[in-house]
Amino acid sequence: MDQAPLALSNAQAQDAASVGGMCPSQAELPDLLKGWTGPRPLRVCGGGTSSRAAAHNQWTLDLRPQLNRIAWQSSDQSVWVGGGCRMGDVLQALLPHGRSISTGLSGLPGLGYVLTGGMGPRSRALGLAIDHLLEIRGVWGNGEEFWLQRQHDGDAAEWRALCGAAPFLAVVTEVRLLTHPLIPLWVEQCRASSDALPDWMNEAEASDPSISLQWHWGDADQLDILRVYDQDPGLGGMQCIDGLHQLPALVVPRPGAQRMHFEVVGLLGPARAADWNECMPLLRDCMRRRPHPSCSLSCQQLGGATSLVPAGLTSFHHRDAVWKPWITAGWVAGDLAMRQRSLRWLEELWSVLQPLCPGVHLAQLHDHLPFHQRELEQAFGESLPGLKALKKKVDPAGNLPPL
Numbered sequence: 172m173d174q175a176p177l178a179l180s181n182a183q184a185q186d187a188a189s190v191g192g193m194c195p196s197q198a199e200l201p202d203l204l205k206g207w208t209g210p211r212p213l214r215v216c217g218g219g220t221s222s223r224a225a226a227h228n229q230w231t232l233d234l235r236p237q238l239n240r241i242a243w244q245s246s247d248q249s250v251w252v253g254g255g256c257r258m259g260d261v262l263q264a265l266l267p268h269g270r271s272i273s274t275g276l277s278g279l280p281g282l283g284y285v286l287t288g289g290m291g292p293r294s295r296a297l298g299l300a301i302d303h304l305l306e307i308r309g310v311w312g313n314g315e316e317f318w319l320q321r322q323h324d325g326d327a328a329e330w331r332a333l334c335g336a337a338p339f340l341a342v343v344t345e346v347r348l349l350t351h352p353l354i355p356l357w358v359e360q361c362r363a364s365s366d367a368l369p370d371w372m373n374e375a376e377a378s379d380p381s382i383s384l385q386w387h388w389g390d391a392d393q394l395d396i397l398r399v400y401d402q403d404p405g406l407g408g409m410q411c412i413d414g415l416h417q418l419p420a421l422v423v424p425r426p427g428a429q430r431m432h433f434e435v436v437g438l439l440g441p442a443r444a445a446d447w448n449e450c451m452p453l454l455r456d457c458m459r460r461r462p463h464p465s466c467s468l469s470c471q472q473l474g475g476a477t478s479l480v481p482a483g484l485t486s487f488h489h490r491d492a493v494w495k496p497w498i499t500a501g502w503v504a505g506d507l508a509m510r511q512r513s514l515r516w517l518e519e520l521w522s523v524l525q526p527l528c529p530g531v532h533l534a535q536l537h538d539h540l541p542f543h544q545r546e547l548e549q550a551f552g553e554s555l556p557g558l559k560a561l562k563k564k565v566d567p568a569g570n571l572p573p574l
């Protein structure tokens with residue numbers, strides 16, 4: 172099997188001093204997992220954008236070199252996407268067919284985006300990425316191969332588990348996704364005072380599902396706003412783009428001299444703009460005490476189509492969620508004291524938001540941090556015991572990250 176030095180876009184994963192990367196093919200994976208006797212868990216790299224794509228003294232299964240097939244299936248306008256493909260590449264491959272998938276705010280993430288739920292500016296109109304899965308192929312942690320189809324297996328515990336909790340159970344080698352017509356989008360970008368946040372959210376909660384609001388609170392008193400419309404709202408100052416492949420960044424990263432490491436925790440909560448209003452003094456206080464300018468609070472809007480799928484059909488438990496705020500804690504690479512301060516700040520901000528957003532969107536694994544168990548409980552709720560039972564069956568040795 173190929174082994175290659177890991178090149179990861181996540182700086183913390185890149186700097187983690189992992190043992191190395193193995194680049195298995197679909198055919199090599201079963202035996203690799205069945206016979207694995209090295210350090211556990213194995214890490215999996217789909218796109219390599221999260222902090223746990225690689226870890227100290229652990230091996231990473233780098234899916235990008237061998238599992239990178241993107242294949243258009245014209246018979247039902249779906250697309251096969253390999254386990255190591257980036258979402259931006261899928262969008263590009265679909266352009267000649269006039270089709271698209273519901274990607275997030277960046278084309279950089281890999282299949283981890285889909286497998287952990289997958290939400291973006293078109294989710295209110297189209298649903299989550301997992302809601303578009305038609306087939307899932309892969310290898311369970313114990314080395315057994317599987318090939319599930321929504322049509323036949325959509326009611327099975329295995330299907331439900333893979334749609335949202337796959338990283339704990341299996342290495343997904345390929346999925347087939349439903350596509351949608353590529354349509355132009357209208358984008359509004361501006362800066363606003365953070366005091367106006369509840370007003371923006373209030374308006375968004377009442378808006379049509381063809382519109383989505385995303386905001387970023389970085390500077391203490393300023394918000395970056397990105398509002399995306401499926402139809403021309405007939406307002407001035409809008410940018411018309413051909414599709415999600417041209418979506419501008421919510422925030423343009425500031426080039427800095429220092430190498431930064433980050434951890435990100437995603438939360439989920441229902442429509443409650445009025446309660447956000449009450450929370451503003453605490454939020455403002457937290458934002459003013461950010462340990463580093465790279466610490467931030469951002470948010471994307473859900474609801475509409477994401478809430479139409481019954482909670483039990485996938486492992487995305489919080490179907491009532493209308494807001495997904497995510498907290499980013501950043502520190503200068505190697506500065507352990509600042510790391511500690513930033514993570515403490517993250518937990519403090521999380522506790523302020525907890526009453527508004529009781530759920531977790533488990534898009535990044537944190538099995539190295541003290542709040543991993545809390546994240547599991549808040550992400551999967553009453554489905555967690557069932558997921559743990561399945562994990563015992565399909566990954567008894569713990570080849571994949573702990574659940």
Ligand SMILES: Cc1cc2nc3c(=O)[nH]c(=O)nc-3n(C[C@H](O)[C@H](O)[C@H](O)COP(=O)(O)OP(=O)(O)OC[C@H]3O[C@@H](n4cnc5c(N)ncnc54)[C@H](O)[C@@H]3O)c2cc1C
Pocket residue numbers: 214215216217218219220221222223224234254255274275276277279280281282283284285286287288289290291337338341342343344471534535536
């Ligand atoms: C710039 C940026 C923008 C983002 N925007 C959004 C957004 O708008 N909406 C949203 O929902 N999320 C967003 N995310 C979060 C992102 O979707 C998650 O962090 C996702 O897990 C990243 O997947 P990856 O494959 O790139 O990362 P990786 O680090 O390679 O993988 C992330 C996790 O998924 C697991 N995994 C990856 N591939 C597989 C596979 N084939 N089989 C089994 N497990 C696998 C890994 O074990 C790992 O735990 C964004 C992230 C970044 C960096």
